[in-house]
Amino acid sequence: MTMRPRSFDDDAATVSAVSDLLRRFEALEDPLPTSVAAVIAATAGEPAFLIASDLADDLTKAVAHYQCGQSGCEVEIQAALTALPLDGDGTYTTRGTVVLSEGAFRCDAPFTIPEGARLIGSGVGTVLYANDDDNMEIYMEDRSEIGNLSISSAPGS
Numbered sequence: 001m002t003m004r005p006r007s008f009d010d011d012a013a014t015v016s017a018v019s020d021l022l023r024r025f026e027a028l029e030d031p032l033p034t035s036v037a038a039v040i041a042a043t044a045g046e047p048a049f050l051i052a053s054d055l056a057d058d059l060t061k062a063v064a065h066y067q068c069g070q071s072g073c074e075v076e077i078q079a080a081l082t083a084l085p086l087d088g089d090g091t092y093t094t095r096g097t098v099v100l101s102e103g104a105f106r107c108d109a110p111f112t113i114p115e116g117a118r119l120i121g122s123g124v125g126t127v128l129y130a131n132d133d134d135n136m137e138i139y140m141e142d143r144s145e146i147g148n149l150s151i152s153s154a155p156g157s
Contacts, residue, residue, distance in 0.1 A: 047096035049080040053103025060101045073105040110137035113144035121149025
């Protein structure tokens, strides 16, 4: 498992990380998968981070802020959720979003979706897997959301 935060301008993140992502997409010669591009575009105007699975295509990995390995993806997911900006009183300023690319995200431990944050997948091809004992623990604080993904027991169990 490798956590690879991409170079990121804190000021731009506060204004809109999505604009940064869209500029990166436009610079690519080949199009980004439609599902990922659509999800990113839907978060326009709010802070967002993209996490690529180990099975994501090279273009998605090139623009992602984080990349998951074959297991332990809760580390990157939690890091991205925690990195969403806070306002002065310690609550999330907007409904900041962490976007998961298509692919498998195998989690070995629980993670928490902080207050006001969203964790969204790129559709039916985004799957969170419980890696060990078939139990997926995701804690959700007030006003947090999760969607556009599947949650399943470990493959082959």
